[in-house]
Amino acid sequence: MKFIFKRFDLKVPTRIGFRKSFGKIFVAKNRKIVPVRHPATVVHESKQFSKLVEDYKILKTLQSNCPLIDSCAQYRRFEEGLIPHEFVELHCYGDWKNCKYFQKERYVQKVQ
Numbered sequence: 001m002k003f004i005f006k007r008f009d010l011k012v013p014t015r016i017g018f019r020k021s022f023g024k025i026f027v028a029k030n031r032k033i034v035p036v037r038h039p040a041t042v043v044h045e046s047k048q049f050s051k052l053v054e055d056y057k058i059l060k061t062l063q064s065n066c067p068l069i070d071s072c073a074q075y076r077r078f079e080e081g082l083i084p085h086e087f088v089e090l091h092c093y094g095d096w097k098n099c100k101y102f103q104k105e106r107y108v109q110k111v112q
């Protein structure tokens with residue numbers, strides 16, 4: 001993983017930072033890099049299984065863009081050039097389920 005971070009000019013995390021990076025998206029050189037735990041983690045330490053499943057869920061999220069793009073004010077701000085492209089790659093085209101605007105909108109829809 002260290003090699004990949006260096007290869008794409010990303011800041012190499014500390015040992016503890018590596019663990020926190022599992023399941024997170026890093027944007028570099030028009031690519032998305034998602035560190036995940038090795039599947040053999042299950043064999044060696046079964047209590048890590050739920051974390052492993054959580055890490056891999058991000059891959060499913062990445063298969064589609066945020067469903068709120070057409071109505072989202074933040075995305076419109078990006079189209080107007082007010083928000084950097086990296087934000088959109090990380091959230092709207094990336095981990096949109098954990099976007100605070102997405103979660104807020106979902107909360108509003110549940111209340112109505």
Ligand code: SF4
Binds near residue numbers: 069074092095
């Ligand atoms: S990910 Fe967030 S900012 Fe992007 S379109 Fe969805 S709700 Fe809007």
